[in-house]
Amino acid sequence: MNSLKIENLQASIEDKAILHGLSLEIPKGEVHAIMGPNGSGKSTLAKVLSGHPSYKVDGGSATLDEENILGLEPDEISRLGLFLAFQYPMEVPGVTIANFIRAARNARLPEGEKVKAVDFYKELYEHMDDLGMDRKFTARSLNDGFSGGEKKRCEILQMSMLSPKYCILDETDSGLDIDALRVVSEGVNRMRNPDRGILVITHYQRLLEYIVPDYVHVMSEGKIVRTGGKELALELEERGYDWIKQEAVA
Amino acid sequence: MISPSQVEVDRDKGNFHYDTDYSFDAGIGLSEDVIRYISExxxxxxxxxxxRLKALKTFEKKPMPTHWATEDLKNINFDVIRYYLAKGQKPSRTWDEVPDDVKNTFERLGIPEQERKFLAGVEAQFDSEAAYSRMNEELEKEGVIFVGSTEGLKEHPEIFRKWFGKVIPTSDNKFSALNSAVFSGGSFIYIPPGVKLAQPLQAYFRINAENFGQFERTLIIADEGSEVMYMEGCTAPKFETSTLHSAVVELVALKGAKIQYVTVQNWSNNVFNLVTKRALAEEEAEVRWIDCNIGSRLTMKYPGVILRGRKARGEVVSIALANDGQHQDTGAKMVHAADETSSNVVSKSISIGEGRSSYRGLVQMPGHLKGCKNNTECDALLINNNSQTDTYPAITVQGDANSVQHEASVSKVSAEQIFYMQQRGLGEAEAMSLCVNGFVNDLIREFPMEYSVELKRLIDLEMEGSVG
Structure with a gap:
């Protein structure tokens, strides 16, 4: 089946177990949201699925369209079609946005082939216009000295240009004012289609007013403890996370 | 995680040598007899x-500068080096006349091809002497002189003797003294007043023999209002034993003249590269040293400009890349000696694996001068956890009518940066190369196009095996 499928995933960092048997399936065409209190393991899940070298997988499985991704290099997972929009995008001085995205696109082509510059820039400018980014940004160093909002727009720009099969957005709303939140959300909504699965990780319900999910999962202590429709997010906003934790224990 | 290089970096372009018969060989070790032989x-x-003989005395008297420089200098054994090796023929004017083994060497390094494409003149030195030397005939008619040091001193003493050894005196340091005693090869260039060369002149220095010391001597005189760009490249094969390269380069930019001196060195890891480079800039003259140091076991090189005329400008732009087992000890000297002189130093170094890069800068501005400016930026990038960098600026500014600015930074390519780039689909080594190229990108643009392409390729090669 075409989905990002996670079964009984267990993972740790520096011998500290964070994920305790997490299961979740995101079929293509759906948008899922994971909410949960700080320290519940939301960002860890994003990093483990992306192959971050600091985390160790202790058990379970994760597949992308039935292909295993655990234990692969981060770039291999990326080229299989998983994109992670970072909570804190890294700054890379001296490497321009345009050159970086072009290198990433070239990495997806057979050895020796390269994207055509004219076509590439046309596409890049279209996406930048959609995201309200000044075209001069192409020549700026990747995330170097960007504001929080600029960084997040740049993440969505990369996501649009790489057209991944599955996207994970890790706390994309953090550090955004309301205008930036709207632009970024619109960018994500434009990418919703039947051939793409999207996982939105967020602490607040606010983002989900803009990116309306098909399902909401609640994560606590390294597991999914409850799943519901978009109304679950509102309930969490009203009642907080404690009642779910208590139910989970009971 | 990023770990130090386990792999011997391959810079195979220069790693080959041909067995060659030398007609003239000064033998092993240094003595008065060796110097008399070379001179004869x-x-x-x-x-x-x-x-030469006076210089030998100075060399013998001067101690190794290990009170400030690395102890590794003590590992140079002057008694096992061969100081002069030559085939005994005059530099040819056509490649057809160059002996096959020498010609093949330069063919493999791509020199004749570059000459056809974009150079106004070429000199190719094989061990001690130039094997090939030719210049555009138009330039010859305009009075431009581009010859080897031997020919320069013999045929044009009225031009070259006046400045020879004047910018860098024999006693400047131990290695300038050594060069002054045994120098051979290098370029002597004279650009007449007002002549502006549209294309660069190039010299290529090739070490072929083992245990050999290369001591070229270069003197460039740009007469009033003239302009010239000179480029030099260097390689040597990888031998088991160490090789010494110790050049002296003197530049003289007379009133309003411009000299750009571009170096791309790609020495093998057994070369001690101890070079003295200095320029004299007269009124409104401009000298730029554009320097890239890749390879060698130890490089010590601090190109300098003595700003002797009003409004003279000096600049050093340098990139150094130190890999495992290498120490790039480089920098710049700016001596302000007239009003309204300005200097600019931009230095970037990259240390990979256990490589070490050091920056040494000297800026002097005496108090009686007015309106002088210096700007120095030195940035270091560390790739691995055990990579090393250090900075030794020495700035002497007196008076209150001058300004000096010094900025230094050290950064490290972080595992999180690499993860971020990998998450977009780039392999680890490619991500690392992109970071490094990004770091030096603004400086690479200062090199002529043909060199900047080669430079990027060399940097990529150096990065291979630095991760994993």
Whole structure:
């Protein structure tokens, strides 16, 4: 089946177990949201699925369209079609946005082939216009000295240009004012289609007013403890996370 | 995680050598006899022999500068080096006349091809002497002189003797003294007043023999209002034993002249590269040293400009890349000696694996001068956890009518940066290369196009095996 499928995933960092048997399936065409209190393991899940070298997988499985991704290099997972929009995008001085995205696109082509510059820039400018980014940004160093909002727009720009099969957005709303939140959300909504699965990780319900999910999962202590429709997010906003934790224990 | 290089970096372009018969060989070790032999083979005037013999005395008297420089200098054994090796023929004017083994060497390094494409003149030195030397005939008619040091001193003493050894005196340091005693090869260039060369002149220095010391001597005089760009490249094969390269380069930019001196060195890891480079800039003259140091076991090189005329400008732009087992000890010297002189130093170094890069800068501005400016930026990038960098700026500014600015930074390519780039689909090594290229990108643009392409390729090669 075409989905990002996670079964009984267990993972740790520096011998500290964070994920305790997490299961979740995101079929293509759906948008899922994971909410949960700080320290519940939301960002860890994003990093483990992306192959971050600091985390160790202790058990379970994760597949992308039935292909295993655990234990692969981060770039291999990326080229299989998983994109992670970072909570804190890294700054890379001296490497321009345009050159970086072009290198990433070239990495997806057979050895020796390269994207055509004219076509590439046309596409890049279209996406930048959609995201309200000044075209001069192409020549700026990747995330170097960007504001929080600029960084997040740049993440969505990369996501649009790489057209991944599955996207994970890790706390994309953090550090955004309301205008930036709207632009970024619109960018994500434009990418919703039947051939793409999207996982939105967020602490607040606010983002989900803009990116309306098909399902909401609640994560606590390294597991999914409850799943519901978009109304679950509102309930969490009203009642907080404690009642779910208590139910989970009971 | 990023770990130090386990792999011997491949810079194979220069790693080959041909067995060659030398007609003239000064033997092993350094003595007065060796110097008399070199001078005799070159049929030099007595004043040149005197100059050499005095320099030998100075060399013997001067201690190794290990009170400030690395102890590794003590590992140079002057007694096992061969100081002069030559085939004994005059530099050819066509590649057809160059002996096959020498010609093949330069063919493999791509020199004749570059000459056809974009150079106004070429000199190719094989061990001690130039094997090939030719210049655009138009330039020759305009009075441009581009010859080897032997020919320069013999045929044009009225031009070259005046400045020879004046910018860098024999006693400047131990290695300038050594060069002054045994120098051979290098370029002597004179650009007449007002002549502006549209295309660069190039010299290529090739070490072929083992245990050999290369001591070229270069003197460029740009007469009033003239302009020239000179480029030099260097390689040597990888031998088991160490090789010494110790050049002296003197530049003289007369009133309003412009000299750009571009170096791309790609020495193998057994070369001690100890070079003295200095320029004299007269009124409104401009000298730029554009320097890239890749390879060698130890490089010590601090190109300098003595700003002697009003409004003279000096600049050093340098990139150094130190890999495992290498120490790039480089920098710049700016000596302000007239009003309204300005200097700019931009230095970037990259240390990979256990490589070490050091920056040494010297800026002098005496108090009686007015309106002088210096700007120095030195940035270091560390790739691995055990990579090393250090900075030794020495700035002497007196008076209150001058301004100096010094900025230094050290950064490290972080595992999180690499993860971020990998998450977009780039392999680890490619991500690392992109970071490094990003770091030096603004400086690479200062090199002529043909060199900047080669430079990027060399940097990529150096990065291979630095991760994993």
């Amino acid at each position: 083979v070159k049929e030099e005037d007595p004043w040149v022999l005197d100059f």
